Amino acid sequence: MxxxxxxxxxxxxxxxxxxxxxxxxxxxRWFRLEWMEHTxxxxxxxxxxxxxxxxxxxxxxxxxxxxxxxSEDMLPLAVQAAxxxxxxxxxxxxxxxxxxxxxxxxxxxxxxxxQLQRIFQRAGLNVRVGSIDPGVKKATRIELPNGDTVVLEPxxxxxxRLGLKHFDPCTILLNNELATGxxxxxxxxxxxxxxxxxxxxxTVRCKSKHFRCYEEVGKRFGKMLGIDPWLxxxxxxxxxxxxxxxxxxxxxxxxxxxxxxxxxRRKYKEYGIHEKPFVILKADQGAYSMGAMPVHDAKELxxxxxxxxxxxxxTKDGMPVQAVLIQEGVPTQERVHESAAEPVxxxxxxxxxxxxxxxxxxxxTNENLNAPGASFVPLAFxxxxxxxxxxxxxxxxxxNRFYMYGVVARLAMLAASYELxxxxxxxxxxx
Amino acid sequence: MxxxxxxxxxxxxxxxxxxxxxxxxxxxRWFRLEWMEHTxxxxxxxxxxxxxxxxxxxxxxxxxxxxxxxSEDMLPLAVQAAxxxxxxxxxxxxxxxxxxxxxxxxxxxxxxxxQLQRIFQRAGLNVRVGSIDPGVKKATRIELPNGDTVVLEPxxxxxxRLGLKHFDPCTILLNNELATGxxxxxxxxxxxxxxxxxxxxxTVRCKSKHFRCYEEVGKRFGKMLGIDPWLxxxxxxxxxxxxxxxxxxxxxxxxxxxxxxxxxRRKYKEYGIHEKPFVILKADQGAYSMGAMPVHDAKELxxxxxxxxxxxxxTKDGMPVQAVLIQEGVPTQERVHESAAEPVxxxxxxxxxxxxxxxxxxxxTNENLNAPGASFVPLAFxxxxxxxxxxxxxxxxxxNRFYMYGVVARLAMLAASYELxxxxxxxxxxx
Numbered sequence: 109m110x111x112x113x114x115x116x117x118x119x120x121x122x123x124x125x126x127x128x129x130x131x132x133x134x135x136x137r138w139f140r141l142e143w144m145e146h147t148x149x150x151x152x153x154x155x156x157x158x159x160x161x162x163x164x165x166x167x168x169x170x171x172x173x174x175x176x177x178x179s180e181d182m183l184p185l186a187v188q189a190a191x192x193x194x195x196x197x198x199x200x201x202x203x204x205x206x207x208x209x210x211x212x213x214x215x216x217x218x219x220x221x222x223q224l225q226r227i228f229q230r231a232g233l234n235v236r237v238g239s240i241d242p243g244v245k246k247a248t249r250i251e252l253p254n255g256d257t258v259v260l261e262p263x264x265x266x267x268x269r270l271g272l273k274h275f276d277p278c279t280i281l282l283n284n285e286l287a288t289g290x291x292x293x294x295x296x297x298x299x300x301x302x303x304x305x306x307x308x309x310x311t312v313r314c315k316s317k318h319f320r321c322y323e324e325v326g327k328r329f330g331k332m333l334g335i336d337p338w339l340x341x342x343x344x345x346x347x348x349x350x351x352x353x354x355x356x357x358x359x360x361x362x363x364x365x366x367x368x369x370x371x372x373r374r375k376y377k378e379y380g381i382h383e384k385p386f387v388i389l390k391a392d393q394g395a396y397s398m399g400a401m402p403v404h405d406a407k408e409l410x411x412x413x414x415x416x417x418x419x420x421x422x423t424k425d426g427m428p429v430q431a432v433l434i435q436e437g438v439p440t441q442e443r444v445h446e447s448a449a450e451p452v453x454x455x456x457x458x459x460x461x462x463x464x465x466x467x468x469x470x471x472x473t474n475e476n477l478n479a480p481g482a483s484f485v486p487l488a489f490x491x492x493x494x495x496x497x498x499x500x501x502x503x504x505x506x507x508n509r510f511y512m513y514g515v516v517a518r519l520a521m522l523a524a525s526y527e528l529x530x531x532x533x534x535x536x537x538x539x
Numbered sequence: 540m541x542x543x544x545x546x547x548x549x550x551x552x553x554x555x556x557x558x559x560x561x562x563x564x565x566x567x568r569w570f571r572l573e574w575m576e577h578t579x580x581x582x583x584x585x586x587x588x589x590x591x592x593x594x595x596x597x598x599x600x601x602x603x604x605x606x607x608x609x610s611e612d613m614l615p616l617a618v619q620a621a622x623x624x625x626x627x628x629x630x631x632x633x634x635x636x637x638x639x640x641x642x643x644x645x646x647x648x649x650x651x652x653x654q655l656q657r658i659f660q661r662a663g664l665n666v667r668v669g670s671i672d673p674g675v676k677k678a679t680r681i682e683l684p685n686g687d688t689v690v691l692e693p694x695x696x697x698x699x700r701l702g703l704k705h706f707d708p709c710t711i712l713l714n715n716e717l718a719t720g721x722x723x724x725x726x727x728x729x730x731x732x733x734x735x736x737x738x739x740x741x742t743v744r745c746k747s748k749h750f751r752c753y754e755e756v757g758k759r760f761g762k763m764l765g766i767d768p769w770l771x772x773x774x775x776x777x778x779x780x781x782x783x784x785x786x787x788x789x790x791x792x793x794x795x796x797x798x799x800x801x802x803x804r805r806k807y808k809e810y811g812i813h814e815k816p817f818v819i820l821k822a823d824q825g826a827y828s829m830g831a832m833p834v835h836d837a838k839e840l841x842x843x844x845x846x847x848x849x850x851x852x853x854t855k856d857g858m859p860v861q862a863v864l865i866q867e868g869v870p871t872q873e874r875v876h877e878s879a880a881e882p883v884x885x886x887x888x889x890x891x892x893x894x895x896x897x898x899x900x901x902x903x904t905n906e907n908l909n910a911p912g913a914s915f916v917p918l919a920f921x922x923x924x925x926x927x928x929x930x931x932x933x934x935x936x937x938x939n940r941f942y943m944y945g946v947v948a949r950l951a952m953l954a955a956s957y958e959l960x961x962x963x964x965x966x967x968x969x970x
Contacts (some may be wrong), residue, residue, distance in 0.1 A: 137664075143626070195571055201571075
């Protein structure tokens with residue numbers, strides 16, 4: 109366990125926790141039935157925020173990195189989940205190709221690759237890392253400070269198949285969110301499984317679509333559990349055709365922000381919450397959240413200076429922002445060593461593997477923690493998500509708290525499944 | 540880790556370990572393909588013996604008890620495996636009924652029931668314990684020393700279905716090896732899954748059939764891995780129509796024992812093993828091993844006194860012994876606190892969950908450790924079976940050793956799958 113972690117073990121969130129614990133068999137059965145109809149995304153990391161009065165996902169990453177931050181205890185679960193996933197996708201698989209982010213010499217990211225490679229090797233695959241970065245022209249061996257090594261090899265396209273020299277994979281696992289668009293080399297592959305699919309790429313996906321799916325999932329789950337879905341759902345609305353630099357669409361944005369703040373204010377009143385509501389503005393598409401901005405009053409948008417506007421105008425990969433997602437801000441009540449912290453829950457296939465805390469010492473509880481200076485603290489979620497302790501008083505048991513986190517993370521994963529089904533360009537349409 | 544455990548990390552077994560590590564992707568794929576054709580037994584515990592020169596299963600229990608001895612670290616793996624198993628068997632399941640052994644007031648066995656109940660509750664089922672012991676006439680609540688409680692309820696048969704008052708299960712899990720035969724109340728159930736099936740019961744199963752299947756599995760696995768299957772297989776032969784009390788069939792038994800000892804002696808010579816070979820005689824059917832007897836020379840059988848003969852004549856549940864399994868004795872080279880120890884590996888669905896050591900302070904390395912006075916030491920197999928460490932020198936890494944144990948345990952599980960398919964009275968026959 110992480111020392112000095114405050115997981116907000118008090119407050120109304122305890123009622124939610126108790127409700128979920130009491131309904132555990134019903135919840136698990138509900139997921140089981142959902143997975144009969146829907147295919148889970150291959151892997152995800154769900155970023156949650158625990159406000160003490162609600163618990164909601166704020167981002168569902170379909171190309172999760174940071175597997176290296178998971179504690180050793182969680183790896184056997186990841187291996188077991190990987191075995192289950194492979195068995196379903198391609199039971200005859202021998203070879204798996206991992207496609208990493210481009211242009212990365214980030215040692216932490218490379219350690220993430222080593223960890224993914226380890227997990228899939230233990231699950232019984234030959235695993236190699238093939239870069240689509242045109243700068244990688246030959247196999248490059250990189251030694252990490254802990255003695256691990258990773259070899260980046262240039263991918264080769266041969267007809268309809270992607271591989272490496274003398275390595276023809278059955279499955280290609282993207283750990284690259286395709287932040288600058290879909291590279292042609294990945295298109296029209298023949299007879300190979302590409303996971304996640306290309307339409308999960310950051311420039312194709314819309315966050316607003318994801319949260320519309322999440323809203324639907326949350327409503328159905330809330331009905332089953334007998335709770336107000338707002339307790340697990342951040343109110344979200346898209347706003348299209350916004351140009352921060354030219355100032356086009358700003359009035360509409362202001363109106364929408366105001367409308368959303370009014371909704372949140374009403375909910376705060378209903379629940380007797382005395383904090384000041386706020387929203388977060390994010391680019392609806394593109395690598396997530398770097399331009400995310402908290403807004404407490406629609407008027408703040410009028411007063412945006414040039415610097416703030418140009419920061420919002422592009423994603424971290426330099427893609428222009430055209431549509432904005434306005435999302436209810438969920439303050440975090442969690443701290444690690446006095447720093448604001450938010451849980452990140454990892455899933456593979458339909459299983460919760462574990463989690464880490466993202467911690468930022470310089471950011472407030474209303475701010476986005478995905479920013480330079482953030483660090484990760486592995487958290488022994490292990491027993492947590494799978495081993496809740498019914499009968500223990502709510503708010504006093506970390507395993508019970510983490511069971512709830514695992515449930516909400518799976519709701520986010522389920523929403524991603526709905527989303528990918530709805531946006532699949534190759535989906536068969538039955539009319 | 541268990542202190543003072545000597546897992547025989549030296550000797551020729553290291554070559555086997557190295558071979559398995561090197562072939563990990565091939566081994567895992569081999570199992571994946573096998574599970575496409577065969578259904579894994581719901582759960583098993585495989586009792587292994589590591590002789591330093593070979594590693595072989597000596598018993599594959601299809602109604603494993605002792606789940607309470609597994610360390611806490613292993614439970615999330617059990618929950619995840621249970622989720623996978625339920626999803627395949629009955630994804631709509633709400634209720635699971637566990638049928639325990641009869642006549643048990645053994646606190647350790649009851650703790651095992653609590654643990655099983657906990658695992659399946661976490662996997663999302665309402666779980667209750669229904670006894671088929673006619674002595675259980677009303678719900679009986681038993682408190683365990685650690686504060687856990689278990690409620691034994693009398694089962695009710697209503698038409699074709701078995702359940703409890705106001706509890707209609709979809710799946711019935713036997714944790715009762717049916718040592719005195721198949722009770723009528725379990726026969727001809729309608730629309731309910733009974734796991735394991737009745738033909739896995741101790742009085743129906745033949746150990747000789749299991750080991751014939753294991754021999755087949757071992758040969759195929761050995762061929763794939765390029766090893767002599769004897770390294771993972773105890774030579775076994777059945778001997779029918781033996782009556783220890785009347786002395787009938789004893790000459791034939793002596794001949795068979797002698798023949799098997801000769802085979803083992805030949806193998807010992809081939810591998811330069813200087814120990815004295817021996818065989819173990821077991822009742823071919825019935826609750827296992829209580830009458831198991833080591834024999835170093837066929838002539839010993841002539842000199843058996845009345846007491847020894849009558850001990851062999853019945854199983855621990857008083858069932859008469861008619862057929863005998865003669866099995867190559869595998870001495871154990873493992874010790875916990877200077878006591879002879881043997882690993883017991885638990886599986887659920889196709890997954891290795893973890894393991895414990897069975898330890899007997901008063902038994903020799905050639906003797907059966909399943910006897911009064913035996914105890915169990917939970918062993919942190921967790922990382923072991925899923926997280927081997929390639930590149931580490933063989934014989935120095937417990938995780939690598941336990942990976943090998945997990946492989947051999949899965950071979951035993953696969954043999955049980957073959958066995959249950961071959962002995963299924965309802966199997967469809969294609970001619």
